Amino acid sequence: MSVVYPNEYKSEIQNYLKSNISPEIKKYSDEFIRESGGDSIKFPGDLSVKINSKFKYEVRDERNPLSPCFFLQKIIYP
Secondary structure, three states, rough: HHHHHHHHHHHHHHHHOOOOOHHHHHHHHHHHHHHHHOOOOOHHHHHHHHHHHOOOOOOOOOOOOHHHHHHHHHHHOO
16 A cells, blocks of 8 residues: 655655665565564564674774665675
């Protein structure tokens, strides 16, 4: 079910409606959602556990942001 926005707001929210998600990130998120069974109560807990077990805080000297795919590659292929 998709959300229908009033026409007067479409120009203001257009950037937020674009989907520029890489195939790798989409696949990772779809698998994670499937693993939690689509349960909206279980999902936040599972997400917290996964973040704490797979991700780490990393200090970098570079200023520019890195692609989410860069970090996903580090998790899948450490």
